[in-house]
Amino acid sequence: MKNTPIHHLLRWALPMALAIGVGCLFFSFINTPPVDSKEITISMGTKVIVVGTDTWSIKKELESKEIVDLAYSNNGRYLAIGDCFNNSVVKLDANGYTQVEIPLESDRCPVKVDYSPGNQQIAASVIGRGLYLLGSNPAHEATLEDAVDLQYRPDGKEIAIATKKELQIWTVSPFALRAKDDYELNCLAYTPDGERLFMGTRWGWLVQDLKAGERKELRKTKDEAVKDIAIDSKGKWVAMLSSHKVEIFDASLLRLVKQITFPQEITIKGVAFSDKGAWLAVAEQRDAIHFYATSNWSEVKTLPITGNFWAMEFKPVVIAPVKPDYSAVIVSMIKPPMSLYPGSEIKKGLVVSLKQAIPDFPKQTVTVDLVLRSKKAYTVPAPLAKPSNSYKDGMLLNNGRYEVDIKDGMVNLKLNSGMVIPRDTPEGTYYLLAVADAGNKHPESNERNNVAYLEIKVKKRVDDRPVN
Structure with a gap:
């Protein structure tokens, strides 16, 4: 039987269809969005908004006067806020954002809050009053220099506190000062394994190696002040924020991989990675928050905001187990x-x-x-x-x-x-x-x-x- 054009077409139709089908499946697979934070909460002075990252629209708006810091519990069930208008730390249910309790009422502003890894405690730094561990029994209190940042070590056994004059390391149980260094700090962040501590200073940044209980300085830079630091949940990237730029480093090699620069007239105030590290959020002081895909560092969304930016935090991903016990x-x-x-x-x-x-x-x-x-x-x-x-x-x-x-x-x-x-x-x-x-x-x-x-x-x- 003589081959005709139609025979050639039929001969190649099935392989082509299979190839196209497999190609489409592969393309669909590699472009499937990662399972990551569904919400980001942003404080802008007179209001707090909860933005859904699926539609980039406002899901909830909370009336407030002066919310200066936010911290989700690791399980995503609660949100702690530092309320400077009422001089209190307030605990909210993170589903409906309704008030659960007020763990701390003070006469001064709680400028920094952080949840313990076990979700049992809230650490709060209060201007002129010191550090409070809320939720422990009994609650702990320590007088110290005003903290500009604080963070629990991922194992929950220590808290690192940055002040304008020094770094302080406090053990949680017993609650006591364990170590301090004379650094003029603006911010700090632990890697997820707790083996490194990155610190932003008035003249650059430095990182300490904490393996085997040692505290060894790995690197120290002298450039412009680093005002905020964020590390993704896998410990792959560390973002350093200066007044007009964000530098992203390989967290293990300490090698610069990306620099995001803003015009001189725009001041940037905050950086945060999403819970699974798919996005990096960079907040301007007044007008917008920019979201970048960490796969290629391209900007995926610019979210307009009104008011002065204070703080932002992605809500942790909560994947319920398949079966109870x-x-x-x-x-x-x-x-x-x-x-x-x-x-x-x-x-x-x-x-x-x-x-x-x-x-x-x-x-x-x-x-x-x-x-x-x-x-x-x-x-x-x-x-x-x-x-x-x-x-x-x-x-x-x-x-x-x-x-x-x-x-x-x-x-x-x-x-x-x-x-x-x-x-x-x-x-x-x-x-x-x-x-x-x-x-x-x-x-x-x-x-x-x-x-x-x-x-x-x-x-x-x-x-x-x-x-x-």
């Missing part, structure tokens, strides 16, 4: 085994709790059953127990089912009245089981730890005295 706890305040009679109420002296081990998991309603059984063993995953008016092995106690709202941590159940041992229960050894996620409503990372038990003894009455 529920477990039960049951203990007796009476020396075990508890001795009970048929018809006895078992509420007295009993503590039952529900635990959820995965941090920051969304709130769920979980069923907890209290079950009477002659053996410790129970079916996995745990089914719903069935109630009974008379004794049956594995029965649900009367009023023994609870619906508990829990996110993470532990919740103690408020036990119901009327939970009694059935009157026809034979004498012997039994087990009171607390069954978490009874009915297996929630798929879990561990289904084998849902049941806790408490041994009890059921004894026959020797007289006709009323029950209890």
